[in-house]
Amino acid sequence: MAMNPEHDAPAGHDEARRTFLKQSSLLTALAFVPAPVVDAAAANLDEKVAGAIEKVPLKLEVNGKKYKLAVEPRTTLLDLLREELNLTGTKKGCDYGQCGACTVHVDGQRVNSCLSFAVMHDGRKVTTIEGLADGDKLHPMQEAFVKHDGFQCGYCTPGQIMSAVACVREGHAGSDAEIREYMSGNICRCGAYSNIVAAIQEVKNGGQKV
Amino acid sequence: MKAQDKQIGAPMNRVDGHLKVTGAAKYSAEYELPNIAYAVLVGSTIARGRITSIDAKAAEKAPGVLAVISHFNSPKVPGFDTAGKDPSQPATAGGPIKIFKDDKIRFNDQPIAVVVADSWERARFAARLVKAQYAPEKHKTNLEASASEAFLPTAAKKNPKHPMNDYQRGQADAYKTGAIKLESEYVIPTEVHHPMELQAITAHWEAPDRLTIYDKTQGTMATRRDFAREWNLPEENVKVIATFVGGAFGNALHSWPHESAAIIAAKVVNRPVKLMLTREQMFTMVGYRPYTWQKLGMSATPDGKITAITHESIGQTSTYEEFTESTLAQTRMMYQSPNVTTRYRLAALDIGSPIWMRGPGEATGAFALESAMDEMAFMLNLDPLEFRLRNYTDKDPENGKPWSTKFLKECYQLGAERVGWNKRQLKPGSLRDGEWLIGYGMGVGTFGAHRGAATVGAQLLPDGTVLLQCATTDIGPGTGTAMTQIAADALGIDPKRIRFELGNSSFPKAGTQGGSSTVNSVGPATQEACLALKDKLRTLAGAGNAAFASAKKEDVTLADGYLTLSSNAAAKVSYADLIKQGGDKAVTVEAKPGGEGQKYSMYSFSVHFAEVRVHELTGEVRVSKLVSCADAGTIINEKTAGNQMKGGAVGGIGMALMEAAHIDDRFGRYVTKDFADYHVPVHADSPDVQVAFVNQPDPHVNALGTKGIGEIATIGVAPAIANAVFNATGKRVRELPITPDKLI
Known part of the structure; x- marks a missing residue:
């Protein structure tokens, strides 16, 4: 190829x-x-x-x-x-659309890339984690994940970040509870959920363009 | 950065954070190698018996297929025939499966063939065309049905001092004659590690006798040893790369059949071969926390002193390997009881071998012990925290040794304040918010502060940065970050000028990342290597500078391109001059534990406090607050350590409320096969976990004062939640997980 x-x-x-x-x-x-x-x-x-x-x-x-x-x-x-x-x-975590590790944006919408041919x-236009940063400048969500330690092993992280960006864009980051609900398609087995929510809140409240 | 700005303890961002948030971190199935081929396993559809035939014709003819390998045509793996040498851990008896060696089936979905093709799609398709015939035998996959055949582990039978032997202090089963007593049975189902990264390996024979594998492993050295033995190769001919590991939680502490299969496949097709398990295969062939039955008897005086505990357990293992774990350890040392009896047994079933899962046996045992503590406190009409304080131990009751350090009381205090323990009512069902019943519970955890030998290499590079290397891995806790902080303090330089490389068996040796031992072991080696490097540089500088020749190594600082002395501001030698001067600027230092373990009992401690809300009509349980407090010695990085604690707590929520792998015993096959039927906690299941550390150094484990975090983060969480559910509802659930059907 x-x-x-x-x-x-x-x-x-x-x-x-x-x-x-x-x-x-x-x-x-x-x-x-x-x-x-x-x-x-x-x-x-x-x-x-x-x-x-x-x-x-x-x-x-x-x-x-x-x-x-x-x-x-x-x-x-x-x-x-x-x-x-x-x-x-973009990660493979289940191949059944159940874990969210493979989340990418297709024409701006978050999708489980394992579930679609x-x-x-x-x-269409696909954006993956590799395309999120502006050259060397990290996307605010990437910055926030680093700052709040929104990961441990890092394997679910690209999917979490792609989902998190979409979550904010969709207007589904109004509260901790809403973020938790709309991020529940992205499993983090290391359990860094609290930190991921904190990262999303920071980006949402920071008012930066996502 | 000034030398006095200590990095140890600072909430530094991860050194590999940038790689992880940009997708640049490479995991074991992500290395680009020329001419790579793809392997897919075919699993057995019976749990026990023999393969009578395999029809691989259709698969072999399918487009793109390079090979279909089974025991009928597999090349001989020389190490499989070396009698008595089992190329894996932690078998106390028996040995791992020798894949494609014979026709014997030992568990359902045991790999019977591997299909290799030039793409995933083609390999997956062809794998479905492989047809096998079997001569099935009667299988056993139910622990309760096999409980009568449970046995003492072979290792204990052979060695009377082995910790898996029966234990007795005081009188045996003394609880039976106690005035106030309880006897309860507890069950935890099989739980599966399920790291988000599926188990994957890329195997590459770089020469007929030189193997490189990119593998999901918690120990590059152990994996290297296993496969060097399988192929009768010198260890230096095998290289194991695990720069990034996408979680493991214990399931990469063992070498598994799929790894052997990929290596065999790469040999056959003479190309690099990539193999990644499916989520369904993650249930069957890479270990799990074993289904365990426990019985706990306890007696106490009316004023709340425990007089006796008997704790028995039967854990499942496979028919070919005896897997053991320390299910009963916490019961022997946590509370001041004059009479303690423990009995550990195994039941061998026709399933794959278990492997330690985070907080391994201790988390299982703590569910029984800490639930029983709550049950007894309730019988005595005592606050469970007060009951624990009345049975607190100031020395190890198992062996009479002093604790190296123990700040569990401080943990109790920190946690009780944060969760609002004063709101807890003794009478269950006292608190409610509309249809939601509210309850509070606690659970204690402990795990040995283990330390092993480790070696770290350190060198000053021409650009003035320091490169450190060690074969250790980082499955998520942030090993590289913690080591960078330790090195920054030891060297007195900005952490940005340090690079810590890990996850490569060619680097200086380290043990496996397991048992909360990495920082305890690799931390001191990093520290000592940095000090040795400074001293070496001082000696080099001393050749042309008298001030350095007579200086102490502690006074040497590396900063801004110069070697300086804190005791003599005028003394200065530039790196450029040092480099020009020639000479070796590298050291390799091994650090090992001394005899501390002989004198002290060394443990990390934790306590978890849960507030739950239980819907009185639906039985839905929500963990509304979770507070985890730890006495884990010195905290190297508050941010990553806190994250690790939070993660362990989330794992505990899974154990308490949702995780269970079910086998249909008629077929001996798991019916849970993905995340739709094996539930793990998602965002919506996790509260904002609060963490507090006592952060007091333990002077005996190592010079850094660390004790370990990974296991105690999970041990004790499940009983805290179960106890909170009891406090909310008055219903005592002794069989995990606590699903709504058990509450309505």
């Missing part, structure tokens, strides 16, 4: 489409052949062909960089970020 966003991924949109059409014809032809023969043929399909047929074109903007990708439809946004774009700040986000 090409890491340089200026360039297309190896199997670009058009190439994948052409391969798909070729492959579809082959499958159409195979449909008229007796089943055992199809099985054998399917099993022996050249891997490159199989790889191409599995991939779907996807345009995505991640942290301000535009990507043209070809991904398997079953690839989650989380796995795409981590394994193909090497944006490992990458191909569902064609044309």
Whole structure:
């Protein structure tokens, strides 16, 4: 997978489409052949062909960089970020949308990236923890997490921070109780909850743009 | 920074905070290696028996699949055949599973094969195509059903002095003849550590006899030793990297089958292999806090003196490893009772091995002991705090030794004030706010102030900064931060000019991060290495400067590019000159405990006070206040230490109110398999936990005066909540977790 966003991924949109059409014809032809023969043929399909047929074109903007990708439809946004774009700040904690470690913003909304397929986000803008700071200048929420020690092991932290920023933007940081409710999708097993709430309160009350 | 501005005790921000909030901190599945492959485990669907066949044809032919490995085709792991040498801890008897070695199934979801492919998606898909046939045998997964077969641990049978042996002080089971007595049974279910980072490893054979693993482990040295033994390699040929560990709470204190599987897979496909468990697999193959049955008998005089305690427990272990923990330790030393009997037993079940989970056995035992203390106080019509004070011990009743330090009374006072203990009524159900019943409870915790040997390397770099290195890990407490503060004070320089590197087995050796022992052990090594470095630099400077040659090392200060002397303001040697001068500017220093443990009983202490609100109609329990106070010796960093205490308290809320892993005994398989059915505390479950430290140094554990925090942060929390629930409702719940069905 090409890491340089200026360039297309190896199997670009058009190439994948052409391969798909070729492959579809082959499958159409195979449909008229007796089943055992199809099985054998399917099993022996050249891997490159199989790889191409599995991939779907996807345009995505991640942290301000535009990507043209070809991904398997079953690839989650989380796995795409981590394994193909090497944006490992977004964490995998459960793969079931239950822990919030994978929280990113899609068009400004917080989502569990493990619960959505990458191909569902064609044309959208994704912001991950790596894209939150303004160059070397930390986002106020990142600053507040450091100051209030809103973490221990750090693994849930990117998800907590992405969720916290959205929580404030949504207007759901009106009180400690409201913050706790609207942050409950982000589990911190180290139990730094009190400090996370303090960090969010500081940002909310600080009046900085989030 | 002036030298007199002490860093120890200051609430310094974490040195790795920036990396953690920007996503730059790399955990074990996040290293970019060329040509990496992905491994997914296939687990057994029976709990006991044998594999008769594995059909891997479809999986092998699936796109992108590089290998399907099982005991039918696995390469020989040479260390698996070395009789009598079990490449893991903490087996007191038996040994860990030797993966893909034979056809035997010892627990449900035991890995029977690993599928390696060029992407997660392809490996996951292909793993589903692997079909196994079994010859099942009758399994046992229920502790109560196996209680009659419970046994004394083998280690205790072999060694009469082993702490797992039966203990008796005074008369055995004397509580039975007491005038005022109670006898209660307590159960804690299986709890699972569930750190947010799934267990993950990236295994890379850099040469046929050189292995590097990026691994989730609490001990880089222990992991290195285990896998060096498995592959019959010299230890220096194995490198373990664990720069960041996404929580562990004990579950990375053992080497597990998935790690062996990834290493085997990397050998077979001759590529770096990444393996990450699923959340469901986190229940089955990386340990848990064992389901434990306990019975506690206690007698007391009418004026509140305990006369006897008998505490028995049966904890579960696997059929292949005997896992033991100190469930009964607190009962032997916490209260002044002339007669104490403890009996510890194990029941071997067809499940994976347990492993110490935060505040390990002590947290389990404290639930029984501290609940019973509350029950007895109620029988005596005494305030539970007063009852504890009447049985306070000024020396260790287990061995008669003086405490190294004990400031538990001070903790009681701090906590009682903060929680508003004076509002507590002796009669349950006395306080309410509308439909919510309010209650107060307390629980005490203790854990040994353990210290081991540790070595730290320190060197002055040409830019005038100091680099420290140690193989220790940081699973979350802030080890690097605490060590930087200790080093800053020892060197007399700004902490920003110090870098403490850890999590690499190639660094100077340290023990495993467990048992609240890291600061106790690595802290003094850091301090001594820094002092030794200063002395070395002084000697170097002394070659051309008489003032330095005769100065004491304590007088040497490193500041602003110069080596200076506090005793002689005129004496000054620049780093540049020192560097030019050549010579080694590095030291490696080992620090070890002396004989302090022979003279003193060394423990950390904590007390937790809970205020709960219980809805009288629904039985919902909300912890509205939680105050945790600790006598943990010197506090190196108030901010990170406070955070650690808060986290332990939150863990205690989980233990008290929600956490339980359930097995369907018909199939011997967990039915809890994710966070939807295994509940852990979320933001909404956690109050603003208040923490107070006595912060008195213990002069005997080490020169820093630390005693350890990690375990006492959790030990005693669950009974504090259970006792508060009793105070609110009059209902005594002796089987955790306290779910609403037990209250309505």
